[in-house]
Amino acid sequence: MADNSLATPSLGARASNLSPIKRFFQATEIDTRLLGMVLALGLIWIAFHILSNGLFLTPRNLWNLSVQAASVSVMATGMVLVIVTRNIDLSVGSILGFVGMIMAVLQARILPPIIGFEHPMMWVIALSAGIIVGAAIGAFQGAIIAFLGVPAFIVTLGGLLVWRGAAWWVTSGATVAPMDTTFRLMGGGADGSIGATASWVVGILACILIVLSIINSRRQRRRFGFPLRPMWAEYFLSLSGCAAVLGAVWVANSYYMPANLARRYAEANGIEWPEGGLQIALGIAIPVLIAIGIAMVMSFLTNRTRFGRYVFALGGNPEAAELAGIKVKWVTVKIFALMGALCAIAAAISTARLNAATNAQGTLDELYTIAAAVIGGTSLAGGVGTIAGAVLGAVVMQSLNSGMVLLGLDTPLQSIVIGIVLVIAVWLDTVYRARAK
Structure with a gap:
């Protein structure tokens, strides 16, 4: 790493006319939008720390914050691809609740009589079944969107209602517990x-x-x-x-x-x-490691694979992507199948943390997931988005929730704040895109 950087004379002359700050960002190639989010997150943390009399920026609260943000950050990485292709998925919270119930029923009712409770393969079977079910649900919804031409908003809005009802129907609304000991490690805690x-x-x-x-x-x-x-x-x-x-x-x-x-x-x-x-x-915590691992895999998928290039090409210009030979419909199905699989992983984290599954699990998670992706810089107009930004957006969302809980704000007021933040984030994205033209 001792060689000199290559630059044309025109680039060097152009750089010399820039201010020191602009030259710094040009040389390091730091994403200024991502840096702005980091600074905003820092301001949020400092403000809550002051308002909570020093309770926010403590190892205990930051550790809990990271665990609580894990499930939403996992789903937000998939929501980036969905929104980049100019679609939306309103069903992720309901899929999480339904798949979480499936995995819980397998561990508490179906598998114990067959292989015995606490069998070493219990968590593997439950998690694998959950991922398969989640991917199948996502692929089913994606096929309706791609091949039948039904808008994603309507399909996933229907999915929000269908899978929430299905989660109740599995056990007639009963809570299912406990989970396998090894499975519970995915939820964090002292053992996790x-x-x-x-x-x-x-x-x-x-x-x-x-x-x-x-x-x-x-x-x-x-x-x-x-x-x-x-x-x-x-x-x-x-x-x-x-x-x-x-x-x-x-x-x-x-x-x-x-x-x-x-x-x-x-x-x-x-x-x-x-x-x-x-x-x-x-x-x-193990769920934090899972979330980081998922983010790394999704970053590689979007930045280093043909599938990732197809996704952004589809989001940038669907007609041109189809004329270029990209199988647009199948790419859409794969995106929603991937989103469903990520919902299943998030369901495993959430169910393991609670050591139970309820029919209300994942309620409003679709709001937090979409908000995390949008706050992280994913444009609703399509074609623009980063995995790192979505993960950071999930941390921002959870920071707002944790901070408001520490301040003792009522739940309705918390929802008002989250809604306002989401609108502001979309507005800032619109302003940024207008200036970039």
């Missing part, structure tokens, strides 16, 4: 975390991955003759990315297991309980 040591290992591996990806990106640019970023920009991106990752790990490791759970843990593992008690760091 990887601990301090494993968290640092994950953080170090993530830093190595960040550095390797930047090195590989530079090699690819040189290989195809694209301009290279200055070396100081490469070092800045590497150091800032690693600092953010290690900072997040430090916060996760700063939240210790509650005293009663720590005592139970000590008894189960034969650890002598000292006079001052034990401080056992929970570390990163």
Whole structure:
């Protein structure tokens, strides 16, 4: 990484006329919209921390916030592809509730008489069945949209009602519990975390991955003759990315297991309980790792595969995409099938966290998922959206919810605030697109 960056004289002359801030963003290629969201999130956190008398920016609240945002962030990554193609999916919350009920019934009623409760394969069968059912539901809705020409708004609005009713019909409204012990790990909690040591290992591996990806990106640019970023920009991106990752790990490791759970843990593992008690760091929660893993896979899918290029081509200009030979209808079916599978993963996280399934599970999650994608920069006009922005949008949404709960605001007022934020986000997107033309 000791070579000089390639740039034409005209580009260098043009850059010299820019202000230092603009030259910085041009050199680092940082997404200014994403950076604006990060700054807005920081302001939201600081405001809630002050208003809550120092309760918001604590390891405990930030750890809980990350766990609570996991299921919505998983669905938001799929909603990006749906909205990019100028569609919408209003049924994601209902699919989550229905698939969650299916997985719960499998674990609590159907599988125990066959293989026994707490069988090692219980969670695998339940999760696999849930993903298959979710993908099938999504593919079914996508086929109606693509091949029958029914607008996505109407199809998924019908799905919102159908699958919510189906979730009630499975058990006639009864709550189903408990879940398999291994399955419950996907919901987080004291057992659903990887601990301090494993968290640092994950953080170090993530830093190595960040550095390797930047090195590989530079090699690819040189290989195809694209301009290279200055070396100081490469070092800045590497150091800032690693600092953010290690900072997040430090916060996760700063939240210790509650005293009663720590005592139970000590008894189960034969650890002598000292006079001052034990401080056992929970570390990163498993649902957070799942959400991060899904985001990485979805980012690769959208940025590095033919399917991802087809999705953005379809969103940019459907007619041109079809004339170019893209099978638009099948791409639409695949997008909704993927959305259904992601709903199933989110259902597993939600059901595991509650250790139960109810027919009301996932209510209003469609609002939070769409809002997360839109706040994250996904344009309702289609063709524009990022996975990282959607995940950040989910964190923003959960931060608003958590902050308002800490302030003791009533639920109706919370809904009012979320609605206002969604409208403002769409308005800002409209302004941004108008200025970009």
